Amino acid sequence: MLWSVLAAALAPGLALLAYFYWKDRYDAEPLPMVAKLFLTGVLIVLPAMILQRGLTLWLGESPFVFSFVISSGVEELLKFFVLYHMIFNHTEFDEPYDGIVYATAVSLGFATLENVLYSFLQPVSFGSLMIRALLPVPGHALFGVFMGYSMGRAKFSTGRQVRYHLGLALLLPVLWHGLYDYMMVSVPTGWIWVAVPFMFVLWFRGIRRVNRANAVSPFRLLKREEEINS
Structure with missing residues (x-):
């Protein structure tokens, strides 16, 4: 039972x-x-x-403050901090889609441990694990897509556009x-009935960003030339 619960908690994030x-079509990142x-x-x-505990004691737990400051504000700021300082100037960040890969990796690492803690710190059923696999965990992944897409645009922009897209890389995930x-x-x-349509919107917007990031990859033409010559 213990191992089955652990596997159920780990599987959504890893999947x-x-x-x-695998959606990186042109230049896969080093594992x-x-x-x-x-x-x-x-x-x-x-x-x-x-x-979050400190902010809760300081600011209270009104729905708005909890949602946009204590929960999303803290979590997305930490993800952004990690992503910016670890990967933004790294040589492996060499195409826009890389931002999505690395941002979803950070987000899903966070969501996976959160899911494991939820599974072991309170009684859970198969149904509750399924709901978490379909809602909170994919939610974190898609917030990562929004962050990574904007960070990818910032990486390959110049001038004021760099700060603009970096700002969006933090603001959009916090808002969603x-x-x-x-x-x-x-x-x-x-x-x-509210969460399911909301997730459809997130997936629709997220996949559009995935496709846009792949479409502007500098390796796209190189791969096409390789396919023509092979």
Whole structure:
């Protein structure tokens, strides 16, 4: 039973990480680097919990403050901090889609440990694990897509556009994550009817960013030439 619960808690995050990794059409990132970012996402759960506890004692727990400051604000800021300082200027960050790969790795590392803690610190059922596999964990992945897409645009921009896209890399995940949390705490009954359409919107917008990032890869033409010559 213990191992089955652990596997159920780990599977969604690892499966989503593999999905976004394989969506890199032209120049796959080194697995050790992706694993490093994933594990870093795991490690920032503890400081996030400490900061969230302190802010809760200081600011209270109103739905708006909890959703946009204590929850999404703290978590997305830590993910952004890690991503910017570990990968933004790294030589492996050599195409726009790389931002999505590394941002989803950090986000899913965070979400996976969060899922494991949820599974072991309170009684869970198969149904609750399924709901988490379909809602919170993919939510973190898609917030990572928004962050990584904007960071990819910042990486290959110049002048003021760099700061503009870096700002969006933090602002957009905070807003989407905060909106998701606000819906969860503000709709005590029937929340599933709000959460499912919301997730469809997130997936639609996220996949559009995935396709756009791949479409502007500098390796796209090189791969096409290789296919023509082979």
